[in-house]
Amino acid sequence: MRRRDDIFLDPKLIEFHRGSARASRAVFGALAEHTVRSAGRRPVQPRRLRSPHALACERDFGCDTLVEMESADWINLSEDELLEKKIRQLGLKLEGTEWDPLVKQLYDELTAKGLSFHPPCFVGDEWFCPVGIPAIFVPFFLVHERLRRLERKMVLEVEGETKEWFMRLMRHEAAHAYSYAYQLYKKKKWQQTFGLASTEETEFYRPRPYSRSYVVHLDDWYAQSHPDEDFAETFAVWLTPGLDWRERYRGWNAMQKLECVDALMRSIAGNPPVHQPSFRVADYD
Protein backbone atom coordinates (compact mmCIF):
# COMPACT_ATOMS: atom_id res chain seq x y z
CA MET A 1 0.00 0.00 0.00
CA ARG A 2 2.69 2.44 -0.86
CA ARG A 3 1.42 5.73 -2.09
CA ARG A 4 2.54 6.39 -5.61
CA ASP A 5 0.21 9.20 -6.50
CA ASP A 6 2.62 10.48 -9.11
CA ILE A 7 2.09 7.29 -11.08
CA PHE A 8 -1.60 7.07 -10.43
CA LEU A 9 -2.20 10.56 -11.65
CA ASP A 10 -0.57 9.81 -15.00
CA PRO A 11 -3.50 8.79 -17.21
CA LYS A 12 -1.23 6.97 -19.66
CA LEU A 13 -0.06 4.61 -16.99
CA ILE A 14 -3.58 4.12 -15.69
CA GLU A 15 -4.64 3.33 -19.24
CA PHE A 16 -1.93 0.72 -19.41
CA HIS A 17 -3.74 -1.19 -16.77
CA ARG A 18 -6.32 -2.15 -19.32
CA GLY A 19 -3.89 -4.66 -20.73
CA SER A 20 -2.88 -7.96 -19.33
CA ALA A 21 -2.66 -7.84 -15.60
CA ARG A 22 0.22 -10.26 -15.73
CA ALA A 23 2.16 -8.15 -18.19
CA SER A 24 1.37 -5.03 -16.29
CA ARG A 25 2.65 -6.52 -13.08
CA ALA A 26 5.83 -7.61 -14.80
CA VAL A 27 6.51 -4.21 -16.29
CA PHE A 28 5.31 -2.11 -13.44
CA GLY A 29 5.94 -4.40 -10.54
CA ALA A 30 5.95 -1.67 -7.98
CA LEU A 31 2.85 -0.10 -9.42
CA ALA A 32 1.03 -3.40 -9.53
CA GLU A 33 1.95 -4.06 -5.96
CA HIS A 34 0.59 -0.68 -5.10
CA THR A 35 -2.58 -1.11 -7.13
CA VAL A 36 -3.62 -4.46 -5.77
CA ARG A 37 -4.92 -3.98 -2.32
CA SER A 38 -5.24 -6.51 0.39
CA ALA A 39 -7.42 -4.70 2.88
CA GLY A 40 -10.81 -6.20 2.96
CA ARG A 41 -12.47 -9.36 1.86
CA ARG A 42 -10.53 -12.57 1.80
CA PRO A 43 -11.74 -14.90 -0.92
CA VAL A 44 -12.07 -18.58 -0.14
CA GLN A 45 -9.05 -19.10 -2.34
CA PRO A 46 -6.74 -16.53 -0.78
CA ARG A 47 -5.16 -14.05 -3.07
CA ARG A 48 -1.42 -13.95 -2.96
CA LEU A 49 -1.00 -10.65 -4.66
CA ARG A 50 0.65 -8.57 -2.06
CA SER A 51 4.36 -8.68 -1.48
CA PRO A 52 4.68 -11.94 0.40
CA HIS A 53 5.77 -12.01 3.96
CA ALA A 54 8.21 -14.82 4.44
CA LEU A 55 6.70 -15.18 7.86
CA ALA A 56 3.26 -15.41 6.40
CA CYS A 57 3.98 -17.91 3.66
CA GLU A 58 3.41 -20.85 5.92
CA ARG A 59 0.82 -19.37 8.20
CA ASP A 60 -0.43 -22.10 10.41
CA PHE A 61 -1.49 -20.42 13.57
CA GLY A 62 -4.45 -22.72 14.05
CA CYS A 63 -2.51 -25.96 13.87
CA ASP A 64 -2.32 -27.89 17.08
CA THR A 65 0.89 -29.65 16.23
CA LEU A 66 2.98 -26.57 16.66
CA VAL A 67 4.22 -25.40 19.98
CA GLU A 68 3.77 -21.74 20.71
CA MET A 69 6.84 -19.87 21.79
CA GLU A 70 6.83 -17.32 24.51
CA SER A 71 7.65 -13.81 23.36
CA ALA A 72 10.87 -13.93 25.30
CA ASP A 73 11.90 -16.98 23.27
CA TRP A 74 11.66 -15.46 19.82
CA ILE A 75 12.36 -11.76 20.11
CA ASN A 76 16.06 -12.49 20.33
CA LEU A 77 16.15 -14.76 17.29
CA SER A 78 18.07 -13.61 14.23
CA GLU A 79 16.00 -12.35 11.30
CA ASP A 80 16.63 -15.54 9.35
CA GLU A 81 15.58 -17.65 12.29
CA LEU A 82 12.49 -15.54 12.84
CA LEU A 83 11.50 -15.78 9.20
CA GLU A 84 11.47 -19.54 9.52
CA LYS A 85 8.82 -19.38 12.21
CA LYS A 86 5.13 -19.75 11.58
CA ILE A 87 2.89 -17.02 12.88
CA ARG A 88 1.10 -19.25 15.31
CA GLN A 89 4.38 -20.29 16.86
CA LEU A 90 4.92 -16.74 18.00
CA GLY A 91 1.90 -16.92 20.28
CA LEU A 92 0.68 -13.50 19.19
CA LYS A 93 -2.44 -12.01 20.71
CA LEU A 94 -4.16 -8.66 20.45
CA GLU A 95 -5.10 -8.77 24.10
CA GLY A 96 -2.77 -6.69 26.19
CA THR A 97 -1.25 -4.86 23.23
CA GLU A 98 -1.56 -1.17 22.42
CA TRP A 99 -4.22 -2.16 19.89
CA ASP A 100 -6.53 -3.73 22.41
CA PRO A 101 -8.04 -0.36 23.48
CA LEU A 102 -8.63 0.45 19.81
CA VAL A 103 -10.64 -2.73 19.35
CA LYS A 104 -12.73 -1.57 22.27
CA GLN A 105 -12.95 1.86 20.64
CA LEU A 106 -14.42 0.25 17.54
CA TYR A 107 -16.98 -1.52 19.71
CA ASP A 108 -17.82 1.78 21.42
CA GLU A 109 -18.28 3.48 18.06
CA LEU A 110 -20.65 0.72 16.94
CA THR A 111 -22.56 0.93 20.20
CA ALA A 112 -22.85 4.69 19.82
CA LYS A 113 -24.61 4.04 16.52
CA GLY A 114 -27.01 1.63 18.19
CA LEU A 115 -25.26 -1.41 16.72
CA SER A 116 -24.92 -4.30 19.14
CA PHE A 117 -22.72 -6.71 17.19
CA HIS A 118 -19.05 -6.50 18.09
CA PRO A 119 -17.05 -8.45 15.48
CA PRO A 120 -14.46 -10.73 17.08
CA CYS A 121 -10.85 -9.90 16.19
CA PHE A 122 -7.94 -12.27 15.59
CA VAL A 123 -4.30 -12.09 14.53
CA GLY A 124 -3.75 -13.02 10.88
CA ASP A 125 -1.24 -12.40 8.14
CA GLU A 126 -2.87 -9.21 6.86
CA TRP A 127 -5.92 -7.02 7.26
CA PHE A 128 -8.95 -8.96 6.12
CA CYS A 129 -12.38 -10.34 6.82
CA PRO A 130 -12.94 -13.87 5.49
CA VAL A 131 -15.72 -13.97 2.91
CA GLY A 132 -18.93 -14.94 4.67
CA ILE A 133 -17.41 -14.80 8.15
CA PRO A 134 -18.16 -11.83 10.43
CA ALA A 135 -14.70 -11.59 11.98
CA ILE A 136 -11.79 -9.21 11.65
CA PHE A 137 -8.17 -10.27 11.21
CA VAL A 138 -5.43 -7.84 12.21
CA PRO A 139 -1.95 -8.47 10.79
CA PHE A 140 0.62 -10.16 12.99
CA PHE A 141 3.30 -7.57 12.37
CA LEU A 142 1.42 -4.96 14.33
CA VAL A 143 1.46 -6.75 17.63
CA HIS A 144 5.17 -6.55 18.44
CA GLU A 145 7.80 -3.90 17.77
CA ARG A 146 10.28 -6.50 16.54
CA LEU A 147 7.79 -7.61 13.88
CA ARG A 148 6.97 -4.02 12.95
CA ARG A 149 10.67 -3.39 12.30
CA LEU A 150 10.89 -6.51 10.17
CA GLU A 151 7.77 -5.59 8.21
CA ARG A 152 9.08 -2.10 7.59
CA LYS A 153 12.35 -3.51 6.34
CA MET A 154 10.68 -6.03 4.02
CA VAL A 155 7.62 -4.14 2.79
CA LEU A 156 8.76 -0.57 3.50
CA GLU A 157 5.65 0.28 5.48
CA VAL A 158 3.62 -1.11 8.35
CA GLU A 159 -0.02 -1.01 7.35
CA GLY A 160 -2.12 0.45 10.14
CA GLU A 161 0.77 1.33 12.45
CA THR A 162 -0.70 4.60 13.70
CA LYS A 163 -3.83 4.72 15.80
CA GLU A 164 -5.67 6.80 13.23
CA TRP A 165 -4.69 4.43 10.41
CA PHE A 166 -5.53 1.40 12.53
CA MET A 167 -9.03 2.73 13.21
CA ARG A 168 -9.62 3.49 9.54
CA LEU A 169 -8.84 -0.12 8.71
CA MET A 170 -10.90 -1.42 11.64
CA ARG A 171 -13.97 0.52 10.51
CA HIS A 172 -13.47 -0.77 6.99
CA GLU A 173 -13.19 -4.40 8.11
CA ALA A 174 -16.12 -3.96 10.50
CA ALA A 175 -18.23 -3.12 7.46
CA HIS A 176 -17.47 -6.48 5.87
CA ALA A 177 -18.24 -8.21 9.17
CA TYR A 178 -21.59 -6.43 9.35
CA SER A 179 -22.38 -7.22 5.75
CA TYR A 180 -21.96 -10.91 6.51
CA ALA A 181 -23.46 -10.91 10.00
CA TYR A 182 -26.67 -9.31 8.79
CA GLN A 183 -26.53 -10.60 5.21
CA LEU A 184 -26.77 -7.00 4.03
CA TYR A 185 -25.22 -7.73 0.65
CA LYS A 186 -28.25 -9.86 -0.20
CA LYS A 187 -30.68 -6.98 0.31
CA LYS A 188 -32.16 -5.38 -2.78
CA LYS A 189 -31.37 -1.87 -1.57
CA TRP A 190 -27.72 -2.81 -0.98
CA GLN A 191 -27.45 -4.32 -4.44
CA GLN A 192 -29.19 -1.39 -6.12
CA THR A 193 -26.83 1.02 -4.41
CA PHE A 194 -23.48 -0.76 -4.50
CA GLY A 195 -23.90 -3.51 -7.10
CA LEU A 196 -23.58 -7.25 -6.71
CA ALA A 197 -21.19 -8.62 -4.12
CA SER A 198 -20.69 -11.52 -6.49
CA THR A 199 -19.08 -9.21 -9.02
CA GLU A 200 -15.84 -10.84 -10.05
CA GLU A 201 -12.79 -9.48 -8.35
CA THR A 202 -10.04 -8.35 -10.63
CA GLU A 203 -6.39 -7.85 -9.92
CA PHE A 204 -6.55 -4.28 -11.04
CA TYR A 205 -8.98 -1.46 -10.95
CA ARG A 206 -8.75 1.90 -12.63
CA PRO A 207 -9.71 4.55 -10.13
CA ARG A 208 -11.17 7.85 -11.21
CA PRO A 209 -9.59 10.22 -8.71
CA TYR A 210 -12.17 12.95 -9.20
CA SER A 211 -15.27 10.76 -9.05
CA ARG A 212 -17.89 11.98 -6.63
CA SER A 213 -19.79 8.73 -6.79
CA TYR A 214 -17.56 7.14 -4.16
CA VAL A 215 -16.44 8.18 -0.71
CA VAL A 216 -12.71 8.57 -0.05
CA HIS A 217 -11.48 6.75 3.04
CA LEU A 218 -8.50 4.42 2.59
CA ASP A 219 -5.84 5.30 0.03
CA ASP A 220 -6.08 4.76 -3.70
CA TRP A 221 -9.80 5.45 -4.05
CA TYR A 222 -10.28 1.93 -2.80
CA ALA A 223 -14.09 2.21 -2.80
CA GLN A 224 -13.88 1.98 -6.58
CA SER A 225 -12.30 -1.46 -6.56
CA HIS A 226 -15.38 -3.63 -5.92
CA PRO A 227 -19.01 -3.28 -4.70
CA ASP A 228 -18.06 -4.87 -1.35
CA GLU A 229 -15.26 -2.37 -0.90
CA ASP A 230 -17.56 0.47 -1.93
CA PHE A 231 -19.92 -0.54 0.86
CA ALA A 232 -17.06 -1.01 3.34
CA GLU A 233 -15.59 2.39 2.62
CA THR A 234 -19.00 4.05 2.80
CA PHE A 235 -19.76 2.33 6.10
CA ALA A 236 -16.37 3.39 7.47
CA VAL A 237 -17.05 7.02 6.63
CA TRP A 238 -20.54 6.75 8.13
CA LEU A 239 -19.10 5.25 11.34
CA THR A 240 -16.23 7.70 11.83
CA PRO A 241 -16.86 9.80 14.94
CA GLY A 242 -16.88 13.53 14.38
CA LEU A 243 -17.09 13.21 10.61
CA ASP A 244 -20.13 15.13 9.42
CA TRP A 245 -20.65 13.03 6.31
CA ARG A 246 -23.77 14.95 5.30
CA GLU A 247 -21.65 18.09 5.14
CA ARG A 248 -18.46 16.47 3.78
CA TYR A 249 -20.27 14.76 0.92
CA ARG A 250 -22.91 17.39 0.20
CA GLY A 251 -23.57 17.45 -3.52
CA TRP A 252 -21.74 14.16 -4.12
CA ASN A 253 -23.49 11.18 -5.72
CA ALA A 254 -21.86 9.18 -2.93
CA MET A 255 -24.39 10.79 -0.60
CA GLN A 256 -27.07 8.30 -1.65
CA LYS A 257 -24.71 5.50 -0.68
CA LEU A 258 -24.18 7.06 2.72
CA GLU A 259 -27.93 7.50 3.14
CA CYS A 260 -28.36 3.85 2.16
CA VAL A 261 -25.87 2.75 4.84
CA ASP A 262 -27.59 5.01 7.36
CA ALA A 263 -30.98 3.47 6.58
CA LEU A 264 -29.64 -0.10 6.59
CA MET A 265 -27.93 0.39 9.93
CA ARG A 266 -31.01 1.95 11.46
CA SER A 267 -32.97 -1.10 10.31
CA ILE A 268 -30.71 -3.48 12.21
CA ALA A 269 -30.01 -1.27 15.25
CA GLY A 270 -30.26 -3.30 18.42
CA ASN A 271 -30.75 -6.56 16.54
CA PRO A 272 -28.48 -9.58 17.01
CA PRO A 273 -26.66 -10.94 13.93
CA VAL A 274 -28.64 -13.27 11.70
CA HIS A 275 -25.58 -15.11 10.42
CA GLN A 276 -22.79 -16.25 12.71
CA PRO A 277 -21.36 -19.44 11.29
CA SER A 278 -18.89 -21.36 13.38
CA PHE A 279 -15.39 -21.30 11.95
CA ARG A 280 -11.85 -22.19 12.78
CA VAL A 281 -9.27 -19.45 12.63
CA ALA A 282 -6.95 -21.96 10.96
CA ASP A 283 -9.33 -22.22 8.00
CA TYR A 284 -8.85 -18.57 7.16
CA ASP A 285 -5.21 -17.96 7.78
Ligand SMILES: [Zn+2]
Ligand atom coordinates in the same frame (compact mmCIF):
# COMPACT_ATOMS: atom_id res chain seq x y z
ZN1 LIG B 1 -12.37 -4.45 2.27
